[in-house]
Amino acid sequence: MAARVDAGAGLVPPDRYAELDTPVALVELDVLQRNLGGMAERARRAGVRLRPHVKTHKSTWIARLQIEGGARGVTVAKLGEAEVMADAGIDDILVAFPMVGRAKLERLRRLAERVNVIVALDDLDVALGLGEVGRGLARPLEVYVDVDSGLHRTGRAPGAASAALALEVAKIPGLRVRGLMTHAGQSYGARGAAVERVAVDEARALADTAAALADGGLSELELSAGSTPTAFFCEAAKAAVPSLTEVRPGTYAFNDVNQVTIGVAEEADCALTILATVVGRQATDRMIVDAGSKTLGGEAGVGPGHGRVKGDPTVQIERLSEEHGWCRVPPGSSWKAGDRLEIIPNHVCLVPNLVGEMVGVRGGRAERAISVEARGMNR
Numbered sequence: 001m002a003a004r005v006d007a008g009a010g011l012v013p014p015d016r017y018a019e020l021d022t023p024v025a026l027v028e029l030d031v032l033q034r035n036l037g038g039m040a041e042r043a044r045r046a047g048v049r050l051r052p053h054v055k056t057h058k059s060t061w062i063a064r065l066q067i068e069g070g071a072r073g074v075t076v077a078k079l080g081e082a083e084v085m086a087d088a089g090i091d092d093i094l095v096a097f098p099m100v101g102r103a104k105l106e107r108l109r110r111l112a113e114r115v116n117v118i119v120a121l122d123d124l125d126v127a128l129g130l131g132e133v134g135r136g137l138a139r140p141l142e143v144y145v146d147v148d149s150g151l152h153r154t155g156r157a158p159g160a161a162s163a164a165l166a167l168e169v170a171k172i173p174g175l176r177v178r179g180l181m182t183h184a185g186q187s188y189g190a191r192g193a194a195v196e197r198v199a200v201d202e203a204r205a206l207a208d209t210a211a212a213l214a215d216g217g218l219s220e221l222e223l224s225a226g227s228t229p230t231a232f233f234c235e236a237a238k239a240a241v242p243s244l245t246e247v248r249p250g251t252y253a254f255n256d257v258n259q260v261t262i263g264v265a266e267e268a269d270c271a272l273t274i275l276a277t278v279v280g281r282q283a284t285d286r287m288i289v290d291a292g293s294k295t296l297g298g299e300a301g302v303g304p305g306h307g308r309v310k311g312d313p314t315v316q317i318e319r320l321s322e323e324h325g326w327c328r329v330p331p332g333s334s335w336k337a338g339d340r341l342e343i344i345p346n347h348v349c350l351v352p353n354l355v356g357e358m359v360g361v362r363g364g365r366a367e368r369a370i371s372v373e374a375r376g377m378n379r
Contacts, residue, residue, distance in 0.1 A: 010312025012275065012340040016364045022277040022340065023291040025351055025358040027370060031271035032062070032253060032360075039231065039252045040070040046238040046247075051075050051094060053226065053250030056349045058374035059358070060088035062253060073116075075226070075248045079107055080377025082117065088373070091115040094144065096181065096226070096248070098126045098154075104379075109133045112141060118178055122146040122155045127169045134174025142178035144224060145169060149205035150198070151185040158182075158205035163212035170218055179222025179245070180206050180213075187229035188302055192263045199230035203241035210243060228252045232264040256348035261303040272351060272358070273310055273342035276325065284331040291343060293320040295354060301346025310342040317343065353378075 017026070043050040052066045055077040063074055063085060073092030076082045082093045091114075098121050099108050111117055112133065121127050121143055134141030145166040148155030156162040162180070170177045184202035187195050206223040213221065225237065226248030234247045251259060254272040259265035276291035292298075296307050298320050306325070309315040314333065319326035325343070329335050345351050352358060358370040 010309040010315060010341045012342060017275055017361065017366065020275060020359060020366060022275050023295045024275050025355045026273050026275050026342065027254070027358045027360045028271045029360045029362045029367060031269065035253055035255060035269060035271055036066055036069050039249060042232070042234060043247060044070065046235040048234055048238055048244055049246045051224070051246055051248050052253070053077070053096070053248050054085065054374070055081060056250040056253055056352070058352045058372045058377070059370055060085060060090070060373050061370055063088070063090060066253070075250070078378055079104055079111070080379050081374045082111055083107070084374040084377055086111060086115045094118045094120070094248070096120045098123065099130060100126055105129055105133050109136055112137055118142045118144055120144045120146050120181055121169070122165070124165065124168055127172055127175060131172040131174040137174070140174055140176040142176050143169060144179050144181040144222070145177060147180050147182045147205055147209050149182040149184050149202045151183060153183070153185065155182060159208045159212055162209040163216065166209070166213055166218060167216045177218060177221065179224055180209050181224040181226065182206055183226045184230050185227060187227050188258060188262065190229070190262065195229045195262060195264060196233040196236050199225070199233035199237040200240045202230050203237040203244045207241045207243050222246055224248060228259060229262050229264050251349060254348045257308050257344050257346045258302050261301070267308070267310065267344065270344045272348050273344055274307070274351070275340060275342055278335055278337055278339040278341070280337050281335060285328060287327045287329055287335050289325040289327060289341070290323065291325045292323040294322050295351070296320060296325070296343065296345050297347055297350030297354060299347045299350060303346070307343040307345050310344055312341070315341070
């Protein structure tokens with residue numbers, strides 16, 4: 001039987017973070033370090049390289065922590081993030097998004113002149129544009145061919161279809177096919193042991209494509225898998241598919257309600273929370289907090305509600321307006337205006353891009369500001 005939780009158990013004591021105004025994103029530094037170290041150690045045991053996705057935190061300070069902990073370069077979602085990371089001295093960057101259009105290609109050329117860049121693609125026309133960039137560089141531009149391992153968002157089907165594209169890309173002057181990549185986003189629909197099966201299937205999709213490419217003369221490729229849920233099972237994936245070389249998790253740095261619901265993390269592993277204030281108790285069963293969709297992101301997530309109150313499952317965040325969080329509370333609870341609580345976001349990757357700055361905390365006290373330099377870098 002689950003332990004009883006008293007209504008109001010999530011109340012943050014008045015003297016805790018008293019100097020901070022709300023809403024504010026808190027990062028528990030000890031939890032962050034534990035999360036980063038745990039994934040780095042998992043990758044080491046598996047014998048795969050860790051190339052973390054920095055779209056989760058968008059912070060150069062956290063990216064450097066990841067690299068200092070053993071990560072080999074970083075992954076970014078957009079070219080703007082890559083430019084920020086390069087400006088911070090990070091010189092090995094995978095842009096896991098197709099580069100299309102003259103403006104982007106010119107920015108990519110300038111970036112590739114100063115750091116090592118790999119670009120993802122799944123379309124021959126996109127590859128032709130990248131080839132023009134590569135021919136203007138001192139060395140060929142490296143690319144990962146995106147393989148669809150089941151999400152059906154980007155990538156060609158594994159095996160022959162992706163191999164055929166990769167062989168055509170390899171013929172384009174100015175390009176070098178460095179490897180294959182995939183993102184098993186369907187893992188967010190799995191639970192428990194099923195996530196491990198997705199991780200193994202993800203790796204096999206890459207290996208099947210690599211086998212087809214070997215017949216065409218392309219070999220010794222990087223095989224790069226990417227999602228936080230499947231990265232937790234990279235040891236099983238590597239055991240099943242020894243040719244797997246790289247994993248690209250992002251959310252693991254902070255974790256969130258989605259990861260807890262899937263079963264790869266616990267509430268204690270969630271490093272980022274939103275400190276919010278109750279601004280009114282409008283009814284016996286309802287209160288409003290000062291964190292809405294412009295702070296929490298508004299994504300429903302894989303579980304009920306719009307976030308989870310740390311330490312108190314009796315509070316349900318039922319709805320978000322732009323600046324209001326609508327909370328259902330037990331009628332007998334003592335919540336009142338001025339009380340503060342911490343909310344674990346459903347999808348934490350949205351939060352840094354909204355708040356712009358996070359506060360690193362330890363032992364109930366603010367320790368450092370964490371800038372989000374890549375905030376808004378969505379182009």
